[in-house]
Amino acid sequence: MAESEEEVDVLVQRVVKDIANAFKKNPSIDEIGVILCPEARYNRSPIVLVENKLGVESWCVKFLLPYVHNKLLLYRQRKHWLDREALVDITCTLLLLNPDFTTAWNVRKELLQCGVLNPEKDLYLGKLALTKFPKSPETWIHRRWVLQQVLNQVSTLDHNKNQQQAEAVQADAERNEQLSDRLARTLRQEMKVCSDAAGRYPSNYNAWSHRIWVLQHMARGNVKVLHDELSSMRVWVSMHVSDHSGFHYRQFLLKELIAEICKRPAHTSTSCSPQRGCSTVPEGSPCPHSCSHSNGEPSGQEAGGEEDSHADFTTVLQLFHQEMDLCSDLIQSFPGHETLWSHRRHVFYLWDQWVREHQHSCSRGSDCKLIHLTDPDPGVPEISSQSCAGQGHGVNGQKHASEPMEVDGLFLPDPHNSKRLKRGVLLPCPPTLPTELSFVSSVLGGCCNTEQRHFALAYRKWLDTVIGLQS
Amino acid sequence: SGALLEGTQVKDVIIKPDAPSTLLLEKHADYIAAYGSKKDDYEYTLSEYLRMSGIYWGLTVMDLMGQLPRMNQQEIIDFIKACQHECGGISASIGHDPHLLYTLSAVQILCLYDSIDAIDVDKVVEYVKGLQQEDGSFAGDKWGEIDTRFSFCAVATLALLGKMDTINVDKAVEFVLSCMNFDGGFGCRPGSESHAGQIYCCTGFLSLTGQLHQLNADLLGWWLCERQLPSGGLNGRPEKLPDVCYSWWVLASLKIIGRIRWIDKDKLRKFILACQDEETGGFADRPGDMVDPFHTLFGVAGLSLLGDEQIKPVNPVLCMPEDVLQRIGLQPDLLS
Ligand SMILES: [Zn+2]
Numbered sequence: 001m002a003e004s005e006e007e008v009d010v011l012v013q014r015v016v017k018d019i020a021n022a023f024k025k026n027p028s029i030d031e032i033g034v035i036l037c038p039e040a041r042y043n044r045s046p047i048v049l050v051e052n053k054l055g056v057e058s059w060c061v062k063f064l065l066p067y068v069h070n071k072l073l074l075y076r077q078r079k080h081w082l083d084r085e086a087l088v089d090i091t092c093t094l095l096l097l098n099p100d101f102t103t104a105w106n107v108r109k110e111l112l113q114c115g116v117l118n119p120e121k122d123l124y125l126g127k128l129a130l131t132k133f134p135k136s137p138e139t140w141i142h143r144r145w146v147l148q149q150v151l152n153q154v155s156t157l158d159h160n161k162n163q164q165q166a167e168a169v170q171a172d173a174e175r176n177e178q179l180s181d182r183l184a185r186t187l188r189q190e191m192k193v194c195s196d197a198a199g200r201y202p203s204n205y206n207a208w209s210h211r212i213w214v215l216q217h218m219a220r221g222n223v224k225v226l227h228d229e230l231s232s233m234r235v236w237v238s239m240h241v242s243d244h245s246g247f248h249y250r251q252f253l254l255k256e257l258i259a260e261i262c263k264r265p266a267h268t269s270t271s272c273s274p275q276r277g278c279s280t281v282p283e284g285s286p287c288p289h290s291c292s293h294s295n296g297e298p299s300g301q302e303a304g305g306e307e308d309s310h311a312d313f314t315t316v317l318q319l320f321h322q323e324m325d326l327c328s329d330l331i332q333s334f335p336g337h338e339t340l341w342s343h344r345r346h347v348f349y350l351w352d353q354w355v356r357e358h359q360h361s362c363s364r365g366s367d368c369k370l371i372h373l374t375d376p377d378p379g380v381p382e383i384s385s386q387s388c389a390g391q392g393h394g395v396n397g398q399k400h401a402s403e404p405m406e407v408d409g410l411f412l413p414d415p416h417n418s419k420r421l422k423r424g425v426l427l428p429c430p431p432t433l434p435t436e437l438s439f440v441s442s443v444l445g446g447c448c449n450t451e452q453r454h455f456a457l458a459y460r461k462w463l464d465t466v467i468g469l470q471s
Numbered sequence: 472s473g474a475l476l477e478g479t480q481v482k483d484v485i486i487k488p489d490a491p492s493t494l495l496l497e498k499h500a501d502y503i504a505a506y507g508s509k510k511d512d513y514e515y516t517l518s519e520y521l522r523m524s525g526i527y528w529g530l531t532v533m534d535l536m537g538q539l540p541r542m543n544q545q546e547i548i549d550f551i552k553a554c555q556h557e558c559g560g561i562s563a564s565i566g567h568d569p570h571l572l573y574t575l576s577a578v579q580i581l582c583l584y585d586s587i588d589a590i591d592v593d594k595v596v597e598y599v600k601g602l603q604q605e606d607g608s609f610a611g612d613k614w615g616e617i618d619t620r621f622s623f624c625a626v627a628t629l630a631l632l633g634k635m636d637t638i639n640v641d642k643a644v645e646f647v648l649s650c651m652n653f654d655g656g657f658g659c660r661p662g663s664e665s666h667a668g669q670i671y672c673c674t675g676f677l678s679l680t681g682q683l684h685q686l687n688a689d690l691l692g693w694w695l696c697e698r699q700l701p702s703g704g705l706n707g708r709p710e711k712l713p714d715v716c717y718s719w720w721v722l723a724s725l726k727i728i729g730r731i732r733w734i735d736k737d738k739l740r741k742f743i744l745a746c747q748d749e750e751t752g753g754f755a756d757r758p759g760d761m762v763d764p765f766h767t768l769f770g771v772a773g774l775s776l777l778g779d780e781q782i783k784p785v786n787p788v789l790c791m792p793e794d795v796l797q798r799i800g801l802q803p804d805l806l807s
Contacts, residue, residue, distance in 0.1 A: 066516050073566035101520045103567045109614060138520075141616045148615070203711060209663045216662065242482075242710045248664040255662075338697075338709040342654075349653050458697070466690065 012067040015060060018047040019096075020089045022054055029054045031131040032096050034061060054128075061097060068094040072104055084116045092125060095139075099129040105142040112149065119146045123186075127193050130207075134197040140206045143193075144213055150186060151217060154179050183218060187225070190214045195236070198246060208245035212252055226257045234326065241334045247343040254319060255350055261312050313358075314427060320351045321428035328439065336451030341459050345466075351431055352467055436463055482710055483700040484757050490745035494774065494781060495752060499767055500538040502752030503529045506764055507542075522564040523554065523573035525764060527580050532768040534583055534792050535775060535783045548589045551577045558601075559594030560612070570612045571602060571624040578628050582795055587632070596634045599625050607642030618659045619650050623672035626679045627789060630801060635679070644682050647673050655690030667698060667707035671720035674727045675788045678803040683728065688806055692730035695721050703738025704757070714756045715746045719769035722776050723787040729806035731776070740777050743770050 023029060030052045037057040040046070046057035056064070068090050074080035075087070082090065088111065091104045098104075108125075111117045126143045129136060157179060191214070197207035219225040230253045237246045324347060331340045429435070440463070443456045506529060509515060518525060526547060533539045554562045554577065560569025561577040574595060581587045602610045602625065609621040622643055629635045649661045650673065656665025657673035670691070677683050698705040698721045704713025705721040718739060725731045745758040746766065753762030754770030768790070775785040784793040788803040796802065 062513050065513070069516055069519070076566045076568075098517055098520070102563075102570065103520070106568050106614065141611075141614075144616065145614055203708060205659075205664065205666055205708075209659055212662050213660065244709045244711075245664055252662050342709050346653060462693075 008063050008067065011060070012064055015046060015056075015064055016068065016089050016093050018045045019054070019056075019093050022047055022049050023092075025049070026052065028052050029128065032056075032128050033132055034058050056097075064093065065097045069098070069101070072107065076103060076107070084111065087111060088117065095125060095129055096132075099126075099133045099136040100138045102138050102141075105138055109142070109145060112146070119150050122146050123189070123193075130193065130197050131200070134200040134204055135206055137206055140210045143190075143210065147186070147190070147214070147217070150182075154183060187214065187218050190218070191229070198236075198240075198243070202240070203243050203245045205245055208249050211249060215252075215256070221260055221263075223257065223260050226253055226260065229253050230257065238326070238330060241330055241337050242339050244339045244342065247339055248346075250323070251343065251346045251350070254323060254347065257319060258316055258350070258354060261315055264312070316354060317427060317430055320347065320354075320431065323347045324351075324431050325428075331443065331452075335447060335449040336455070338451075338455055341455040344459060345462055348431060348436060348463075348467070352470075355430070356470075433463060433467055436467075482712065483702045484704065484713060486702055486741065486745045486758055490758050491747040491749050492741065492744050494744065494779065495747055495749065496536055496781060498749070498752030499747075499754070499771065500533060500536050500541065500752075502762065503533055503764060503767065504538075504541050519564050520567060521573075522567075523551075523561065523576040523580075524563070526550075527576040528764045528768040530580055530583055531791060532764070532771050534795070535768075535771050535785060537783065539583065544584055544586075547580065548584065548586055551580060552589055555590050555594070558613070559591065559596075559598030561590070561595070568612065569598070571599065571609065571621050571628070572611065574598065575624040575628045578631050579789070579791060582631055582791065582799060585798065592632055596629065596632060596637055599628050600637050603638050603643065605642075607639060607644070607646035609643070619647055619657060619669055619676070620659065620672045622647050623676045626676055630679045630803070631789070631799065633799075633801075640680050644677070644680055644685070647676050648685055654694045655687045655692075656694050664708070665694065667695070667705075667717050667720045667724070670695070671724050674724045675803075678727050678788045678805065681804055683804050683806050686728060686806075688728040688730060692725060692728055692733055695725050695730070696733045699734050699739065702742055703735060703740075704742035705734075705739065712757060713742060715743055715754055715766045715773065716756065716769045718743060719773045719776075719790075722773055723790070726776055726787040727803075727805055736777050740774065740779075743773050743777075746770055 026049060029049070032054045033056075035048060035055040035057050037046075038059055040057075040059050046060040048055040048057065071080065071082065071090055072087075072094060075082045087107060091108050091111075094101055094104045095108075108117060108122055112119065112122060123143060123146055126139045126146075129139045133139065157175065191211065194207050194211040194214070198204050201207070215225065215229070230250065233246065233250055233253070237243065237250060240246050324344070327340060327344045327347060331337070331344070334340065437460065440456050440460045444453060447453060447456070507526075530539065530542055530547070533542055550565075551561065553565050554567075554569075554573070556562060556569045558569060560571070561574040562569045563573045567573075577590070578587070578595065581589060599609075602612070602621070604610060604617065608617045608619075609625040610617060611621045611624075625638065626635065626640075626643065629637065647657070650657045650659070650663065650669075652658060652665045654665050657669045658664050658666055659669050663669075674683070674686065674691075677685060697709075698707065698717070700706060700713050702713055704715075705718040706713050707717035707720065711717075722731065722734070722739070725733065742758075743754070746754045746756070746760075747770070748755065748762045751762055753764070754766045755762045756766050771782055772785045772790055775782040776787060785791070786793050786796050786803065787805070789796065789801075
């Protein structure tokens, strides 16, 4: 149809308007796509809205994209004037078709800085672009910039608040609540956007590294958020056993959680983790998920005071135990997945490092009365070692019996085994080099899947060289 | 369940017996020479946001094949001049915003043509310097995104211009090392997953800054070797498909850390050759896919690192012909 330059002009301007109007008419559009339709149908807009999905008929894309592309570049070279509203509409169309067009996002950054756009609007546009282009690096980069603006706004307000201490305390508290509400909402939304993009493209590096960025910048040091993330990710990774990025995210959460647990006041003298800046989010405020730990993740909130180091040890041990347990289950249920074996390496490495660091601080005479990390096997805390002796891993997908470990004076629920002894509760045995080697043997003994065997042997070699040579 | 379905997911390719097994150099040169002439193409518009890098890929592969004179030198140099902005940075194309990624590509192209003075070099140096942050990291442009890729772009640009001393190298090194993971690899930022592309940038960065000894070369080499799949191709992370571009990033990293002998070179060569398109010329990411200049460069450069004598030797750190680097007197470190 429209082939002459003027005709294309008229057509395209109409389509750009149609897209803008579709968003005005339906602010809850949640997905975009191209509808395969090689021929134009007269008197009908190529923009189709079905439920909350916005579709562009494929025939018009080849006119639409070069047009909006060139319009924006002419504007950027000051050869063609566009008013603010036109800029908003043109960059929107352009980015939905080609979201890696960096300069178009930059134009929107400028519009945002002068107040023509608001952060929520741009986060929304990015979210839509990601439904069709879940990897788009520039879309993720722009998102981080917008989120940084939100964070800056909040911290500026926070700062002003501190300077005007004469103001009513009541107003302060209210504003503070509004701010943390906004941040909590934004955080929740970001996690959802990341999950959706991760579901649309496997091992989506950009989505998962964005998720890490969000935690580092919007929930730094927030143990509750870390726990909730770990809980909700458990189901996800179990259904995506090839997704290396998803498992890496779990490793990141574990590492952060352990660092936070060790950072608590009772441990200020230990060498556990580098001190970090405070969370941007007020302590305990954003709560993206419900507070339950129904997936069996232990709660990070233990009693304070003298028993802190015991409680911390228990928490860390349980975190690792459950992670190794999950990993064993998945390896046995889904043989031959490199991702799962790689996860095992990382988790065991983290545990091994943690034990080594604590061994160090204990030997300097701090309050680790209970946990004697002594020779001859430096990897095994000497806690009722006889009760650990019989443990082993099941063969052929059979879940191994998690033999309990007895700890004096602790009254903490073990989600796997809540049987209580008179003197304390049963704690799981910590993973050690020998238990890992025996896990490998059990896998090798009962398996004829070549890939599984290959990965099990590679893990054994890794244990022998990387872990074995360290001790 | 979803997991069960994923268990059957294809994680490698099978190379067909009739796949190309010899290097089709003339075809590739024709493919690249013709590529730039289809400027009204829809695809060409779609990729304009990275045009400067596209030109670098095309010109570098032509130079490696000894075919650089077939490209229009004057037109390209004029284009680069038109892409330098007031701030000193260079953009992907005219009317686009400047960025470190395209600043490096432009400087690489000008080195190929021995015409670095076509642009304002001092301003480029100022631009790069201005993007370094307090923690030593580099932003990609004035909007502030941080990534170890940009650390590489910054030091590679300055190394090519002989101006490394204008930035705080110690701080820059400190930041890159903070992105190292337990597996010896690197991610885009502290805490991020190891990724072959990021590892290439970080090993290249450490080479250019003389800090390769900071690597755990055995551990990293181990991870890199585990990227080789039964087809011979290399992937960028566990359980991803093999890809010609990742084959280059992994292979070049192994070369930089002196562990290239740890992989099966013959199998990798067969995989790369199988990614050629016998009819159109050019290389694809995997056998049978559509070719593009990006994978064509990394296919040819990979074969060069594997020792193919029909191709000029390539430098693993900068992905440029060794003779060009000799001319400007730059010899990045390699471990032995
Ligand atoms: Zn590729």
